[in-house]
Amino acid sequence: MTACVEELTMGVNWGQNRRNDPQEALAFIEGLLIECDAGAGETVLVGGGPASGKSQVQNRVVARARELGILTLTAAGAADERDVDGGVIDQLLAGPALPRAVTGPLTEGDADERIAGLASAVHRLARERAVLVAVDDLHHVDETSARLLLRLQRRTRSSSLLLVLSHPDSWYTGDGLPFAAQPHRHVQLTPLSVAAIAELVAAAGHDGVPERIHELTAGNPLLVNALLDAYRGDADDSRVGLAYSEAVQRLLHRYGSPLREVATAIAVLDTDVTTDAVAAVAGVDPLDAEASAGVLADSGLVTGVRFRQRPAAAAVVGGLRGPEKVRLHVRAAEVKHARGLAAADVARHLVAAGEAAADWALPVLVEAAEQVMLGDDVDFATRCLKLAASVSTAKWEQQTISQLLAKITWRVNPAAAAPHLECLRRGGDQLDQSDRIALVRQSLWFGERETFERAFTALGDDVEPLDPRTAAELSLAGQWHYGVTPALAETAVPESGDPWLHTANTLGAVWRTGGGEATSACAERILQNCRLSDTSLEALATAILALAYDGKADRAEGWCTSLGEEAEYRGAVTWKAMLDALGASLVLRRGDVAAATEQAARALALLDAPNWGVAISYPLATLLSAHTAAGAFKAAAAVLRRPVPDVVFTTLGGVRYLRARGQFHLATNRGLAAVSDFQQCQRILRERNLDLPAIVPWRTDLAEANLRLGNPTLAVELAKQQLGCSAPTDSYSQGSALRVLALAGDSAARPGLLNRAAEAFKASGDRLELAKTLRTLNQLGQRAERSAGLVKPVHVPRQASSAASRAPAPRPVPRPVTAAPEPDGGTGNPVALSEAELRVAELAAHGRTNRQISEALYITVSTVEQHLTRVYRKLGVPGRSALANELAGAESGL
Secondary structure, eight states, rough: GGGGGGGGGSSSSEEEEEEEEEEHHHHHHHHHHHHTTTTTEEEEEEOOTTSSHHHHHHHHHHHHHHTTTTTTEEEEEOOTTTTTTTTHHHHHHHHHOHHHHHGGGGGSHHHHHHHHHHHHHHHHHHHSEEEEEEEEGGGOOOOOHHHHHHHHHHHHGGGGGEEEEEEEEHHTTTTEEEHTTTEEEEEEEEOHHHHHHHHGGGGGGOTTHHHHHHHHHTOOOOHEEEEEEHTTTTOOOOHHHHHHEEEEEEEEHHOOOOOHHHHHHHHHOOOOOOHHHHHHHTOOOOHHHHHHHHHHHTTSSEEEEEEEHHHHHHHHHTTOOOOHHHHHHHHHHHHHHTTTTHHHHHHHHHHHHHOSSSTHHHHHHHHHHHHHHHHHHHHHHHHHHHHHHHHSSSSHHHHHHHHHHHHHHHOOOOOHHEEEEEEHHHHHGGGGGHHHHHHHHHHTOOOOTHHHHHHHHHHHHOOOOOOHHHHHHHHHHHHHOOOOOOHHHHSSSOTTTOOHHHHHHHHHHHHHOOOHHHHHHHHHHHHOOOOOTTHHHHHHHHHHHHHHHOOHHHHHHHHHHHHHHHHHTTTOHHHHHHEEEEHHHHHHTOOOHHHHHHHHHHHHHHHHHHHHHHGGGHHHHHHHHHHHHHHHHHHHHHHHSOOOOOGGGGSHHHHHHHHHHHHHHHHHTTTTHHHHHHHHHHHHHHHHHHTTTOOOOOHHHHHHHHHHHHHHHHHHHHHHHHHHSSSSOHHHHHHHHEEEEESSSGGGGGGHHHHHHHHHHHHHHHHHHHHHHHHHHHHHHHHHHHHHOOOOOOOOOOOHHHHHHTTTTTTTTOOOOOOOOOOTTTOOOGGOOOHHHHHHHHHHHTOOOOOHHHHHTTTTTTHHHHHHHHHHHHTTTHHHHEEEHHHHHHHHHH
């Protein structure tokens, strides 16, 4: 094309420059079409980067010209046809509508004569009618055809001839100077604006789509159109994401080398680096890398040397396959390591490549794992260490990596950490302080008490003293799982007046004394000063329970919810599961049985059984108690069928589980089975020299079971023992004992004792037990009213009533298991109904069918019918509807 320069009058740039997005450019050129149809010719050079919309503008201009009846001659240059002499001319003249006067000169004379003759013929035609000549990719046009186009350009204004010629931006001031020096209009395409995209997307009908499309594409027409097509379909995220990825890859394919290699290198590096680094990864000259980065920036894909949008970079990297992907990531790791970038940044490429052959790779991977754990990125830390383990050869390296894996993995997958726990056990004197802390942490979770105590002792004997904060947290963790024992006390770090240890020791008293002013104050200090971590989990849980035991249920639940949200945000599934299980127990204490059931089940689902370790006892115990309280005995029985590790029953969580199981047995008339469970609780605690009435008042539990079995004398003795050993601040234990004494003792003292029990439960914050006690009081009041010939329900405070009203409507809350036979053989229920009769009556009053009652209570339908017959006779009522009215007062007590 350079040979054409001599034909030009140089020195003056006739171009009138415009910067328009494709929509605006199209409107401008359509205006020129109308002027051409009226007799005014013009030349328009349309510039832009790859996929900037040049071809789209050309196609729409041609379509519009045909609508106006303008004769159109179209062609497109191609890189592989630049040496085909007259190739574009052949395309222009291929239209069947052209007269012979135009096509004839092609075969006559030499090249110059043919070009001159053809140009004259087209101009003569354009004086008779409007003609559009549209050529795409002008920079690929062969020289002969270019000479024709230049001749046509010089004479467009003397006829109805419009030339629309598209080209890349860089061509305009280089090889395109012959065209740029002639009179013309220059349109440089810019990205689509949000407003322009909004016009295109209006039919899609999705709010916020124009802004989202512009954010992803920076207005690049090819990318915009791909997303528009996706949004006109189902518009789900996966469809849009796939369309975007495919469009990015199509765009890069258009660029060719070396720009495509540079774009791929930028995507793989995915960091703010220099163009030299990009050139090194891409394997191209630094000047080519800089020029290519500029073109990519113009296209809207990159800013500087980094992709504007991560999905775009991901689309490019996602298109890599096999060896190419490995090679690029290994090269990126080498480049970043040589430039001293952070270990985590380098390691991401090693992990992506799955290779770490370089001598420097292993220490980088280990360092990276430790770095990212500061940001709670457990998954990437684990991948770093596993890759490091695959290339390590020295035994000490393997041991170090295994120890780190044990620390890191526990937070999300405790069972996966178990194999590495053995490495920590074997470490002996080789373990550093962080290793021993990890060993303490994991041995507690899996119920390995001896390992825990040895590791805890070793921490106290370390040359490097354990900081008081960590000592306090680990001490409370040991108490959470095993209680306060002489063995634990001997291994604990001496208090020495340190405020952290003093706070922990005071808070730990909650297991023996229940809630109180001192424990609540310490609980608040722990919650405000301990960041949620592997070592602080049980310390924070203890503090939350201390607030609950002191009647500060709202504070306790608020802290539990807040910490649970933090655990979820930080990706610590183990922490989240434990806190949700604790939260479920708090919800149950305030009487919301349905919510407690749901939350406990949700907590259980976060981890499978092996990952729960011994801590599985907490959600299981709460779920079992909630089902029992709701009368959902079949669901409760299903909980009991879930396997529990034997080692659970060496922990306080196991004792809680046994107690919940015993209460279920009481509720389903299995008194002897309940006694066995409560006696096992007693045995476990006594073997460990523990007496923790605030969490396991086993004497009261045995007393209730003996009442059910007709042993009121022993029940009274056990209840008195419970009162005698309960601390003044242990309101829960006191309430439990007082309720048993009321039911087992003199009937005249019964109302007073029950009222005292209710006050104690209210002080403890346990609304569920308060509701049970108030229900017994209500039934007692009804009995007294009947004796006087009156039927008037006893008033129940709104707090207790509303708490129970949140339970599922179809599931009646069963009669409390504390109710037991009176010394005279009665039950304390209306007209001395038997326990079995009362349960059947309550379920029937709630609308249960005989079949449903039989399934809930594990009795036959025939037995249900017999019980109901006796109930109707004793109460003097004709049927179910009257039965519901008769028991309405008792139900309101819940």
